[in-house]
Amino acid sequence: MENEEGDNMERWMVTGANGFLGSRITEYYQDKYEITGANHGNLDITDEGAVTSFVKKARPRLVIHCAAISNTGTCQENPGLSEAVNVKGAVNLARACRETGSCLIFMSSDQIYAGNRTMEPGKEENTPEPVNVYGLHKRQAEDEIMAILPEAVCLRLPWMYDFPWRGLKSNSNLLGNLLKSLIHNRPLTLPVYDYRGITWAMEVVKHVEAAGALPGGVYNFGGGNTLSTYETAGKVLAMVTEGEDRSGLLIPDRERYAGQPRNLLMDTEKIRGFGIIFPDTVEGFQRCFEESPEYMLGLIR
Structure with missing residues (x-):
């Protein structure tokens, strides 16, 4: 496709x-x-006509659909809003892509696995029922997208983090919470019965290009892990403090999920079969720190 230049x-x-x-x-x-x-300023994804017109004008080969209401609390409190944005918005994009012949990557979530009652990592083909509105709507969006556009690619993403570099938007994440704890010397309480892969956002970004060439379907897309969120934080804290004992900043929460550990771990064998390989959670943090020395020096020391 040729542009104006x-x-x-x-x-x-x-x-x-x-x-x-x-x-x-x-x-x-x-x-x-x-x-x-x-x-938000130039497109209301809940408006099917507006979405179709926007995609027709942009004429993209690939549409990467990241827009969502991703705060699980907000979705739980306002399921109508969640359904409008997280389901209807995604369906509108799928229909527009079908009409224009564009490829579609839909960003889904590991919250789909929140109903996992075992400690095995979740696989794409045997998904448990989601237990919150956000996960339910992401699962519903996947199903409706695949019915409309079988060649679409749905990526189930884990909890992501990054430094607030280059002035780009930040989010609520483990790295940010740890840094605030260090800077303000304020203890951080984390669950010991919570298991999930936690992935550097830039690892997802770097692999998006390859994801655009995947066969249509659903893929777990992030780093693996064997540690609880509390244990993961301990490993990360040791990295950033370089041996200084600051373990007192972490307080184990032994009540949350005690009755049934929460397991959002994802099996990544399917994506590895296509040559897309993520580091595990701890290695991913190490890579992030190595590639962001200006933040390690400026925020931690």
């Missing part, structure tokens, strides 16, 4: 372009692809 740059469209993940995707690929960003 005559360059032969492939077109992408990113929804949620001002959000945590969408802004990083846009920033990372802006020199390689002609990217049209959609956000």
Whole structure:
């Protein structure tokens, strides 16, 4: 596809372009692809007609749908809003992509696995029933997208983190919570019966390009882990304090999920079969720190 300057740059469209993940995707690929960003200011994804017109005008080969209401508490309190944005919005994008011939990547969530009653990592083909509104709506969106556009790619993402670099949007994440705890010398309470892969957002960003060439389907898309959230935080804290004993900043919560441990771990064998390999959670934090020395020096020391 040719743009107005005559360059032969492939077109992408990113929804949620001002959000945590969408802004990083846009920033990372802006020199390689002609990217049209959609956000609250220029597109209401719940309006099917507006979505179709927007996609037709942008003419993207690939639509990366990051826009969502991702706060699980907000979704629980306002399920109507969650359904409108997280389900209807995704369905509108799928229909528009079918009409325009664009490829679609839909960002789903590990919250779909919240109903897992075993300690085995969740696999794409044997998904348990979600236990919260957000997970339920992400699962519903996946199903409806695949019915409309079987060649779409749905990526189930884990909890992500990043430094607030380059002025891009931050989010509530384990790294940020640990840094605040260190800076303010304020203890952080974390559950010992909570298990999930926690992934550096830039690892997801770097693999998005390859995800655009995957066969249609659902994929777990993030790092593995064997540690609880409390244990993971202990490992990360030791990295950033370089041997200084600050373990007193972490308080184990032995009540939350005690009756039934929460397991959001994801089996990543399917994606590995396509050559997309994520580091495990602890290694991912190490990579993040190694590639962000200015933040390690400025925020921690």
